[in-house]
Amino acid sequence: MSRSAVRSPAQDPVGALHHALHMRLASGQRFAALLGRGDPDAGTSLTALVAHDGDVTALSATLPAGVTHYPALTPQLPAAFWYERAIHDLVGLLPDGHPRLDPLVLPHRDDASRLLPHPGAPGQPDRIEPYERALSVHLHGTGVFTIPHGPVRSGVFESVEYLVETPGEDIPHLRIRPHAKHRGVQKRFEGMTVDDGVLLAERVEGIASVAHALAFAHAVETLAVARVPVAAAMIRVLHAELERIANHLDVLGKLTDAAGLAVATARFGLHKEHTLRLVGALSGSRFGRGVVVPGGVTALPRLPADEVTAELDRLQHAINGDVRALLDTSSFLDRVRTAGPLDPELARTHGALGPIGRGSGCTDDCRASRPYDGYQQLAPPPVAVRSAGDAQARMQVRIDEIEAAFYLTRQAIGRLPDCDTDQLSVVAQPGAGQAVGWAEAPQGEVLYLLDVDDAARISYCAPRSASFHNLMLFPSIFVGDILTDFPFNEASFGLSIAGVVM
Amino acid sequence: MPWVLRGLRNGVVTTGYPRRSDPYAEAFPASVRPLVVGSANGVPVDDTLCPTGAIHNRAGALQLDAGQCILCGRCVRERPDLFGWVSGSQTARLHRQALVVPQLPETDEAVELVRRQLAARVRRMFRRSVHIRHVDAGSDGSEEWEALALLNPVYDVHRLGIFFTASPRHADVLLITGVGSHGMAEPLRRTVEATPRPLVVIAAGTDAVSGGLVAPSYAVAEGIGELVDVDVWVPGSPPSPFSLLHALLLAVGRIPPEGR
Structure with a gap:
């Protein structure tokens, strides 16, 4: 977790950023994010995050006050497509040559009357309502019509609007409008202490609370040059892996629900409930909230190690039986096999994250490539990878990861008695500066680009969830799929909209 | 099919709540x-x-x-x-002020009044079965998990005649999660408008009740109370399934309110 290198040649800063990015991507590094900050009237900056073995590097370009346009990166770097749309929505910069600058997180009027959040700039805007008329409504193709899914979905789902464009059966095109849930979280971080900030991080993407808290805490710990006690590092792994088990069980439950396998849905729902209860018994929160703080963890698990291990054994035994039965149910496998294929080449160039990337042959997992906390000491099992790229491959990756998560939780809880448990956290008083923190959420890598000022307050905080990075790929997996495949494709992605628009 | 046997594996796992305490x-x-x-x-x-x-x-x-x-x-x-x-999971209340502990004496009367008003509204309609329409008005995603958990075999709300419905036209109860983002204000208003009366609205979770840690922000209201009339308030970040169940039973008048 390094302090970021800032490179910003005065002439053509974006060109230099582009060049630096190009060189790194050509040498096999992965484009992970493009984030904007500031107010065009007072000066803005663009920061690209590049992931590689051992570190995430931040490359920045500073644009002087008054500059409102810059040459878009998307034409050469398609993975920046959504990032530049979000930068346009939040910062107000116009990327020239962007292929389709539709609103993404906050539709606004592109005129002088607009009021924008300007993350990283001083002050908090009062109230900004989305300007729905900025949304594009055009549609092309003979006999094509749109089926809107959402924003209020049918069932208990997070709000998001999918516009399915179809001539009747196929889905040649899908548009995603996630903006309804935009909560302005990024701006909300600003001015907070890091102790409050970690609580907000837990609520950026509530089903991956632990991973977000970890990524945030890692950024703070880098700035504070703090080393987390071994016992805390193990407790962090324990909770991160239990969160992974719960999330993957949720996906299995939703996949079987889509297939109408009622008993399987009930069984996976039961296992998920038991997992959440175990997390609750350990920490007091069914989502492991309040465990991770900058510098360590708040408390020891509230259950003795042997009870935890016994419950893990019971849970794993029960899950394995149902997974075996599921992999033997041909009527179910027929639905997920070849559904929602994500082209491995696209996954690689996009830098697809988590089980979605690993189902299409991408091997990156920051627990292995940039290990943190207890993953440095424990021997993690090999990264689960499949190459088929379909919903089944993504499911298989998750099944393997459940297995690995049980192994890791047992290791972590087993190490605890040998650790010094008197001290579970160190003081993490961050010095002024910028740092990147990361953690592997069940959905994939979470990144936090964090700036702290001299008073140890957050002056800029940009979370980048795997959900944001991966949802961009969702429209491209409907090749050959029909309307009834939609629930399988959605469930197999297993993303959270809260983490997409924040 | 192996699933028949798998379904019988653990016997009855369902809670006895509300008939027995859990x-x-x-x-x-x-x-x-x-x-x-x-x-x-x-x-x-x-x-x-x-x-x-x-x-x-x-x-x-x-x-x-x-x-x-x-x-x-x-x-x-x-x-x-x-x-x-x-x-104790019985955290839902019929009055916003009743969430403040220890309670002010004048709150008791106010709670009693809204309880009687709510009871008069739902007494005849919701005696047997109720249908819930969930609306996410800017949650962090965890509230949806806890609401969905009500359908798992442990809580199994179908046994109580409680069902989730896809259409607001069939709904008796709106279960609203999330802080009340400006982008959801209009979809939420349309959903409320499409729901027949009598209607009970539940604000599920601390975010929905007050905005929690997410408010104040340029993009959200301070809880959904600014957008719709709320009947039942459930705190929690997120509220556990038992708290949500408590809110639902309170909403339809099947259990007496706590903290009276």
């Missing part, structure tokens, strides 16, 4: 309250103790607003002499 529901630390009742004079309570400002020291008496509390536990960790966890 040990998990009873033991779950679902709220925090001040331990010092009455005078807390001379006890300085630091402003940074609560990240959402849920703790007030009014005229020497400590009060905690569960509707603002995100259950981070910081006050219990730093001032165990003043604050403690409370077990």
Whole structure:
């Protein structure tokens, strides 16, 4: 977790950023994010995050006050497509040559009357309502019509609007409008202490609370040059892996629900409930909230190690039986096999994250490539990878990861008695500066680009969830799929909209 | 099919709640309250103790607003002499003010009044089965998990005649999660408008009740109470399934309200 290198040649800063990015991507590094900050009237900056073995590097370009346009990166770097749309929505910069600058997180009027959040700039805007008329409504193709899914979905789902464009059966095109849930979280971080900030991080993407808290805490710990006690590092792994088990069980439950396998849905729902209860018994929160703080963890698990291990054994035994039965149910496998294929080449160039990337042959997992906390000491099992790229491959990756998560939780809880448990956290008083923190959420890598000022307050905080990075790929997996495949494709992605628009 | 046998594997796992009390529901630390009742004079309570400002020291008496509390536990960790966890999942209330503990005396009357009004509204209609339409108005995603958990075999709300429905036209209860983002204001308004009367609205979760840690922000209201008339308030970040179930039963008048 390094302090970021800032490179910003005065002439053509974006060109230099582009060049630096190009060189790194050509040498096999992965484009992970493009984030904007500031107010065009007072000066803005663009920061690209590049992931590689051992570190995430931040490359920045500073644009002087008054500059409102810059040459878009998307034409050469398609993975920046959504990032530049979000930068346009939040910062107000116009990327020239962007292929389709539709609103993404906050539709606004592109005129002088607009009021924008300007993350990283001083002050908090009062109230900004989305300007729905900025949304594009055009549609092309003979006999094509749109089926809107959402924003209020049918069932208990997070709000998001999918516009399915179809001539009747196929889905040649899908548009995603996630903006309804935009909560302005990024701006909300600003001015907070890091102790409050970690609580907000837990609520950026509530089903991956632990991973977000970890990524945030890692950024703070880098700035504070703090080393987390071994016992805390193990407790962090324990909770991160239990969160992974719960999330993957949720996906299995939703996949079987889509297939109408009622008993399987009930069984996976039961296992998920038991997992959440175990997390609750350990920490007091069914989502492991309040465990991770900058510098360590708040408390020891509230259950003795042997009870935890016994419950893990019971849970794993029960899950394995149902997974075996599921992999033997041909009527179910027929639905997920070849559904929602994500082209491995696209996954690689996009830098697809988590089980979605690993189902299409991408091997990156920051627990292995940039290990943190207890993953440095424990021997993690090999990264689960499949190459088929379909919903089944993504499911298989998750099944393997459940297995690995049980192994890791047992290791972590087993190490605890040998650790010094008197001290579970160190003081993490961050010095002024910028740092990147990361953690592997069940959905994939979470990144936090964090700036702290001299008073140890957050002056800029940009979370980048795997959900944001991966949802961009969702429209491209409907090749050959029909309307009834939609629930399988959605469930197999297993993303959270809260983490997409924040 | 192996699934038939797998379905029978663990016998009955369903809770007896509400007919019998459930040990998990009873033991779950679902709220925090001040331990010092009455005078807390001379006890300085630091402003940074609560990240959402849920703790007030009014005229020497400590009060905690569960509707603002995100259950981070910081006050219990730093001032165990003043604050403690409370077990029990029956956290839903019929009046926003009733979430403040210890309760003000005048709140009792207000709660009794809304209870009678709500009972008059739902008595005939919701006696047997109710249909719920869930709306996410800007949640962090965890509330949806807990709402969905009501359908798993442990809670199995179908046994109580409670069903989730896809259409607001069939709904009796709106279960609203999330802080009330401006982008969801219009879809939420349309959903409320499409729902037949009588209608009971539940604000599920601290975010929905007060905005929690997410508000104030340029993009959200301070809870969905600014957008719709709320009948039942459930705190929690997120509220556990038992708390949501408590809210649902309270909404349809099947159990008496707590804290009367």
